[in-house]
Amino acid sequence: MSTGPAGHTARSADSPHSETPRDPRLRTFLHTADGVTIDSVYDPGTAVYDMRTPSAGRPVFVVAHGFTGDVDRPHVRRVAEAFARYGAVVTFSFRGHGRSGGRSTVGDREVLDLDAAVARAQRIHPDAPLVTVGFSMGGSVVLRHAALRPGTVAAVVAVSAPARWYYRGTAPMRRLHWMVTRPAGRVVGRYGFRTRIHHLAWDPVPLSPVEAVPRIAPVPLLIVHGDRDGYFPLDHPRALAGAAGDHGELWLEHGMGHAEHAADDTLLARIGDWADRTVSRAG
DSSP, X not given: OOOSGGGOOOOOOOOOBOOOTTOOOEEEEEEOTTSOEEEEEEEOOTTOSBTTBOSTTOOEEEEEOOTTOOTTSHHXXXXXXXXXXXXXXXXXXXXXXXXXXXXXXXXXXXXXXXXXXXXXXXXXXXTSOEEEEEETHHHHHHHHHHHHSTTSOXXXXXXXXXXXXXXXXXXXXXXXXXXXXXXXXXXXXHHHSXXXXXXSOOSSOOOOHHHHGGGTTTSOEEEEEETTOSSSOTHHHHHHHHHHGGGEEEEEETTOOSHHHHOOHHHHHHHHHHHHHHHHHHO
């Protein structure tokens, strides 16, 4: 969507929120390169006892949610809790979502939001391997981020990600395009889904996920997709896997639907195991 100043917001500076002693999570507003405030939550994880020193070689996960999600949604918190068994976790709300500022550009400037969350993880754990995990729109963002920021992350996981832009081949995607492109749709997005969507079209069109994937190598890439995904059929993950070549791994999950809601605890544990093994081998 827009690459102009529309994502800018004049909301307040970083303001950590106090937490009860029983809750080790730390909530902070981050700042993106284009001036948007991003709501984020840091969880040191059950495998981490000193906030500044994760268990040796354990990953730090940065989780990018899907469109209309946010850091407080139960399905996002469930993902964070699953990965916290393997290392520290940073979750955040993309611009236009939840308590973050700005308006959603549906995958374009959201790379800057992920930049800010990754930078927070690096500040807390400067020597830990970082693993970005994205769902649906967040999956497209982690792919583009890894391609555009080489050397930043140790591994990438894209779950239910599209391979290409402007896809309208399924009824859910036609409804989503209506919500994004029509004034009445954006009203529904704001009040029905708590998602503020920018009204300008992309200019220029960002690098597509399938174009981004070859640039990620040699960073390990895991592509996860359900065979009952109602948004993106199986040609999407297969195209991503084909573009990845030897540095990519494809899991086609039988009976799985779309994104965080469809990722059960067993699948999340397998992803956590994959990330832990992958960064341990790389280390």
